[in-house]
Amino acid sequence: MGSVDSVIQSSSLDIAEFYIQQKVEGVFLAPFELMQNGRDLTRAIVEHLKAQNIQVVLIDSAYELFPKSSGIDLVSIDNFRAGYTLSMHYLEKQEKRVDFIMPRFPGETVKLRHRGFYSALIYHGIQPSPEWSHVYEESDNLGRRLKKNGVRNIICSNDWIALKLMKQLQHQGFQIPEDFRIAGFDNSMFAQTCTPGLTSIDQPCDILARTAVEIMIKRLSDPDSVPIQYYSDFTLYIRDSTS
Incomplete structure (x- = not known):
C-alpha cells in the first residue's frame, strides 16, 4: 500500500x-x-x-x-444528513441496531456519513457500540462472523463496498435481504442493475x-x-x- x-x-x-x-x-x-x-x-x-x-x-x-x-x-x-437518512431508513422499520462498513482509510466524506449514521441512532435513544462500525475486509468467513455478532442492517460508505460485500456474502451462501440488508451511497449504475437492486443515496x-x-x-x-x-x-x- x-x-x-x-x-x-x-x-x-x-x-x-x-x-x-x-x-x-x-x-x-x-x-x-x-x-x-x-x-x-x-x-x-x-x-x-x-x-x-x-x-x-x-x-x-x-x-x-x-x-x-x-x-x-x-x-x-450534505453527507452528514445523507448518513442520517440511511440510518432512518432502517430505524423506521423499528430496527434497534444498524452497522456501518467503511474502508481502512476513510476520507472526510465517509466520516461525515458515519457521523450522520451515529447521530440518528443517538437521537432515537440507541447507544451505538463501537463494534457496530467495521473496516471492510475480504474474508471467507465474513458472513458467518457478521451473523454471529448480530449484524443485520448494514450501511456501506459507498456503493463500491456495498456491491463487493453483497457479492461476497452471496458467494458464502447468504441471501440479500433475508440474511443481511445492505445500503450504500452514490446510486451507481451497478446499484441499479445488480440483483437484488441496491438501496442507495443518489448524488x-x-x-x-x-x-x-x-x-x-x-x-x-x-x-x-x-x-x-x-x-x-x-x-x-x-x-x-x-x-
Whole structure:
C-alpha cells in the first residue's frame, strides 16, 4: 500500500505542476481518499496551487477534519444528513441496531456519513457500540462472523463496498435481504442493475457539476470573496437489498 500511495502522491504533484506550467487559472479537486496520507496530500496540492494564484473548488468534501474549515469553495451533498437518512431508513422499520462498513482509510466524506449514521441512532435513544462500525475486509468467513455478532442492517460508505460485500456474502451462501440488508451511497449504475437492486443515496452530479463551474467563474472574477459552501439535496432510492 505504501508504494502505491507514493506513486499516487508523486503523479498528483506532477499533475499540479503541469497545471502551473500551463498557466491554468482554476482547478476542480476531489480530496484524496482511501490512502493514509490523503488529507496531507490534498492540503499540499491546494497550497501549491494557491501559491501560484490558481483558484481551487473542492468537489465532494473538504479535506480538513470537522469542525475545521478548508477555507475554500466547496460543492457537495450534505453527507452528514445523507448518513442520517440511511440510518432512518432502517430505524423506521423499528430496527434497534444498524452497522456501518467503511474502508481502512476513510476520507472526510465517509466520516461525515458515519457521523450522520451515529447521530440518528443517538437521537432515537440507541447507544451505538463501537463494534457496530467495521473496516471492510475480504474474508471467507465474513458472513458467518457478521451473523454471529448480530449484524443485520448494514450501511456501506459507498456503493463500491456495498456491491463487493453483497457479492461476497452471496458467494458464502447468504441471501440479500433475508440474511443481511445492505445500503450504500452514490446510486451507481451497478446499484441499479445488480440483483437484488441496491438501496442507495443518489448524488445529483449534473447539478453539482454545473454549480461547481458557476462558483469557479465567480471565484475567478472575485478571488477575495468569501468562500462558498454549497450543499445540494440528494435522493434515497429504496430497492430490494433492504426490503
